[in-house]
Amino acid sequence: MYFNDGLLSVEDWDKAKEGKPNPFPNQETAFLALPSLFCALSANLSITHFSPELMEGIIPSNGRLDFGKMGYGCEHYRRRCKIRAPCCNEVFPCRHCHNEAASVLKNPCDPHELNRFDVKQVICSVCDTEQPVAQVCTNCGVNMGEYFCGVCKFYDDDTEKGQFHCDDCGICRVGGCENYFHCKKCDSCYSISLRGNHSCVENSMRHHCPICYEYLFDSLKDTRVMKCGHTMHFECYCEMIKRDKYCCPICSKSVIDMSKTWKRIDEEIEATIMPEDYRYKKVWILCNDCNDTAEVYFHIIGQKCRHCKSYNTRTIAPPVLPQ
Numbered sequence: 001m002y003f004n005d006g007l008l009s010v011e012d013w014d015k016a017k018e019g020k021p022n023p024f025p026n027q028e029t030a031f032l033a034l035p036s037l038f039c040a041l042s043a044n045l046s047i048t049h050f051s052p053e054l055m056e057g058i059i060p061s062n063g064r065l066d067f068g069k070m071g072y073g074c075e076h077y078r079r080r081c082k083i084r085a086p087c088c089n090e091v092f093p094c095r096h097c098h099n100e101a102a103s104v105l106k107n108p109c110d111p112h113e114l115n116r117f118d119v120k121q122v123i124c125s126v127c128d129t130e131q132p133v134a135q136v137c138t139n140c141g142v143n144m145g146e147y148f149c150g151v152c153k154f155y156d157d158d159t160e161k162g163q164f165h166c167d168d169c170g171i172c173r174v175g176g177c178e179n180y181f182h183c184k185k186c187d188s189c190y191s192i193s194l195r196g197n198h199s200c201v202e203n204s205m206r207h208h209c210p211i212c213y214e215y216l217f218d219s220l221k222d223t224r225v226m227k228c229g230h231t232m233h234f235e236c237y238c239e240m241i242k243r244d245k246y247c248c249p250i251c252s253k254s255v256i257d258m259s260k261t262w263k264r265i266d267e268e269i270e271a272t273i274m275p276e277d278y279r280y281k282k283v284w285i286l287c288n289d290c291n292d293t294a295e296v297y298f299h300i301i302g303q304k305c306r307h308c309k310s311y312n313t314r315t316i317a318p319p320v321l322p323q
Contacts, residue, residue: 065136065143070157072125076220079155081137081144084121084130085114091123096220116171119153171218188217190225199229210249211236228253247312252288254312262304265311269301285313293319 072080074093082091085098092098095114102112122144123130129139135148135155145155147163152172156163162176166189173180173189180189183198188205190198204225205217209232216223222234230250232240240249241256248255273279281298287305293316294306302311 064141067140067142068126069143069146073157077155078157079145080125080142080157081122081155082125083114083119083153084123086118086120087112087114095119116152116154122153122155169217186229194225198225199227201229204229204231209233209236211240226253226255228255247288252312252314254289254310258310258312262309262311265302266304269299269304272299272301274299283315284318286316288312288314 068080070078072078074097076094076096079094082093083095083098084091085095088098088102090098092101092114095116098114102114119133121130122133124137124140124142124144126142127137127140129137131138133150133153135144135150136142137144145157146159147156147161148154149163149165149172151165151170154163154172161174162179163172163174164177164180165172166177166180166182168182168184168187169189175191179192181192181195182189183194183200185200185202186198186204187202205223208215209219210230211232214221214233216231216233219233223231224234224237225231226237226248228248228251230248232249237255246254246256246258278298278300282295283298283303284293284295285303285305286293287308287310289310289312290305290308292305292307295318296303296306303313303315304311305313
């Protein structure tokens, strides 16, 4: 009698359970037979977990850490463990799975988010052993995450993301530490292409995206730093541009180079003569791009800033002169 893959017989399995010599002729056969071990679990052969002795007899020590790599996890991360949420004492693949589940609770008064730093217990996905947070399972000896951060209690087998922990941010980032720097004033990690090439806004990432209102600082989505220094999700930024919205939703400054647009407006104004009653009418404006105020001639198409030549302006009340 053999299991599904035809490599491990019941007799050989019994030998392994009794701690007898390795029933596999070579390491290659041992690794090919590993799926049968899990079939044995599902077949209810009275095996509750893989003991270290059994793992040592079947899996060579140099391969035990990598066993199951990229084979477990959720839609957010590939990892070989689950976490016990200290806030509700439930088990989830990751904190994002917890937050998504908590946000759809029937009781609207009970939604909550998991604080990553509060996680104390994890459950190995290979042997189902619950244990304190650590990289290597204390029972079966597998690496529960190729990348592991003891500060964030974070595990991930997909190291191609280039994970790194930023001490200044206090959390883990992706993309490779060599490609990012931490801006002290903005208090977040930015691409090195923005070093000395962006407008600093204090704590610019520690707020919600002005479009979708998701918190930006630890969001999984890519973030765009605009010319004004404010930030939003990159996909939200693209959607905004696609809908012909070219001003920052927070400060109203232009987010792209609008010089060609201003020239076209110049041509339209020159070709559009205002009625006699409005031809010499003046209004006070505030330029959203340079914050300059001035009194200019009113035109139905738009009012141009004398300082930066922008049409991204708004009319304001005349200044009050001191008595």
